[in-house]
Amino acid sequence: MIEYTEYIKENVSIIDIVERAGINLKHNKACCPFHHEKTPSFSVHPKKNIFKCFGCGIGGDVIEFTRMFYNTDFIGAVKILNTEFNLGIEFNKKVSIKPAEKEKYIEKGLNRVINKIYVRRFKSVEMALIAYYRRLHQIIIYYIPPHNMSLCKFKSEYIQALKDIDRIEYYCDIMLYGDFEEKKRLVETEEVKKIERKYSTKQ
Numbered sequence: 001m002i003e004y005t006e007y008i009k010e011n012v013s014i015i016d017i018v019e020r021a022g023i024n025l026k027h028n029k030a031c032c033p034f035h036h037e038k039t040p041s042f043s044v045h046p047k048k049n050i051f052k053c054f055g056c057g058i059g060g061d062v063i064e065f066t067r068m069f070y071n072t073d074f075i076g077a078v079k080i081l082n083t084e085f086n087l088g089i090e091f092n093k094k095v096s097i098k099p100a101e102k103e104k105y106i107e108k109g110l111n112r113v114i115n116k117i118y119v120r121r122f123k124s125v126e127m128a129l130i131a132y133y134r135r136l137h138q139i140i141i142y143y144i145p146p147h148n149m150s151l152c153k154f155k156s157e158y159i160q161a162l163k164d165i166d167r168i169e170y171y172c173d174i175m176l177y178g179d180f181e182e183k184k185r186l187v188e189t190e191e192v193k194k195i196e197r198k199y200s201t202k203q
């Protein structure tokens with residue numbers, strides 16, 4: 001049944017299902033059907049194809065709306081949507097969507113899982129880089145040599161920290177402001193993996 005989810009979400013608009021439920025939308029807003037209120041805090045987001053109520057906090061996709069509004073379970077909601085919108089889902093068959101399309105849905109789902117894993121890694125790398133950056137900063141302040149000292153007498157740790165700090169700051173910037181692909185490339189480098197192992201705080 002899960003395999004119908006994407007198909008349904010792509011073929012039923014949240015506006016259609018909400019209006020078919022007898023809710024009058026004005027500028028995509030209405031009084032919430034799930035809690036009592038006088039000013040509308042229930043809204044639909046046509047682009048994302050979801051609904052959200054800022055009064056009672058509920059929200060979700062077309063299936064979730066149907067499930068809640070008609071007080072049924074997931075399968076019940078799929079059946080209602082199937083009938084209401086002539087989706088042509090045959091319940092006795094395992095899969096009614098074409099194999100190629102099915103693959104596309106599986107791939108999409110897989111990508112979502114992979115992305116979630118990456119987002120978690122990003123957080124851990126970001127924390128590790130910041131910790132390492134702080135450490136470098138401490139080293140630089142601690143070892144700061146008197147200005148008449150000859151270069152060869154500088155502590156090697158200090159010189160290394162000076163060399164590293166700009167690059168680490170740049171990495172921090174990527175983790176804080178970069179796009180998904182940039183971050184992905186960075187967290188896959190050996191250098192950053194090493195920093196992550198050493199400086200990530202285990203939770």
Ligand SMILES: [Zn+2]
Pocket residue numbers: 032033034035042053054055056057058
């Ligand atoms: Zn509500």
